[in-house]
Structures are given as structure tokens and as C-alpha cells.
Amino acid sequence: MRAVAGDTLIALPGQRIGLLGGSFDPPHAGHLHITEMALRRFRLDRLWWLVSPGNPLKPHGPAPLADRIASARALVHDPRIRVTGIEAQLGTRWTADTIAALRARWPGVRFVWLMGSDNLIQFSRWDRWRGIAAQVPIGVIARPGTRTQARTSRAARIMWGARLPESRAGLLADAPAPAWVMINGPMTALSSSAIRAARNLAPGSRG
Secondary structure: OEEEOOEEEOOOOOOEEEEEEEOOOOOOHHHHHHHHHHHHHOOOOEEEEEEOOOOOOOOOOOOOHHHHHHHHHHHOOOOOEEEEOHHHHHOOOOHHHHHHHHHHHOOOOEEEEEEEHHHHHOHHHOOOHHHHHHHOOEEEEOOOOOHHHHHOOHHHHHOHHHEOOHHHHHHHHHOOOOOEEEEOOOOOOOOHHHHHHHHHHOOOOOO
8 A cells, every 4th residue: 555645546466447647627527427438348446547747748737736636536436536646756747657657566457548539649749659558558538529530640540450449448458568449438528628718718717
């Protein structure tokens, strides 16, 4: 057991644990929606929300980490979902480093990296993205209006030989990396950026 940002993360060899990274600025029902879908369709035992100190691809910094973690924990009630700021403790900023550190800390755990299809579109821009794909299987959850573009993205074309059919999504955690699958299902258009934009446009809001 390791206490991380006021939480205790427990991981045992053989467990299937999904990793959903992001700024969660703010966390919202859409995050819960894709989390519940991932738990069910990928047959995961646990899912960790990795609340990042900051996203290197975003030009503006997020709200304070402690505030984002507190908001996310207030939203989550499923005991299978853990909200953690472990990246701040590990001192990792890039996904490739975070995954490597988690695998070293919890050997034998079957980690699965999760992302929306909108992120698959830009995945080839991530630092050492091929290394990420080589470390853990990747579960992609379809998001509105991005499925076709995600399937034809540079990363998807390069990784096409490692793609599993959607019917085998439940086997993803046991598949040797590189492996990935995109699942379809009920979608929500909610996004943190849209929520922040709405707040900024609200009467009396401060930009």
C-alpha cells in the first residue's frame, strides 16, 4: 500500500487496472461515463484517474491540483475508481514516464491506458508515443464526431497491425503490447473545455 495525495492505491499482480490520465479541469459526468464503459467493456478490476499536474500540450495551466483532485473525488462513488495525483509524487510529466514508473512500482499488474478517440487523433504528437504503445495495451473509447478521423489517424495507421476487433475488447488487458481496440457505445458530448468556456461566458464570470 502506498498513500498518494490523501488516497491509498492498492494493486496486486494479475489485476487489470485502467489508467485514465488528464487534467480533469473540471471533472464531470462525461469522465464517469467513459470510466464505467471502460470498466465493463474491457473487464477491468479497477480504474485510476491520474489527475495530472499539467498537460504539456495545453497552452494554459489548469486549476490547482489539490482542487481538481477534491472535485473528482466528490464526483466518484464507485469503489473500483480511484482518484490520484500520483504523477506529482512520482515527478513525471510525460505519459511514457508515468506508465514506466507505475509498471516498475507494481510489477505484474495488467495496466491498460485509456483514451478517447479524440486523443487517438493526436496521439502521434505525444512524447514517445510508440514507447507508450509498446508498454501497455490501449483502450480507445469513441467520442462524438471523431471515430472516422481516429481510425484514419497517423497513429492508428501505424498501429493497425496491433488492432483487436471490438468483439475482443474484454481480452485487451491480457494482450501483449502493442495492442489496442476502439469501442463504440452511448456517447456524451460533455468536455472539460466546454464547461470552462461556459463558465467564462456566464454573467458575472471573470476571464
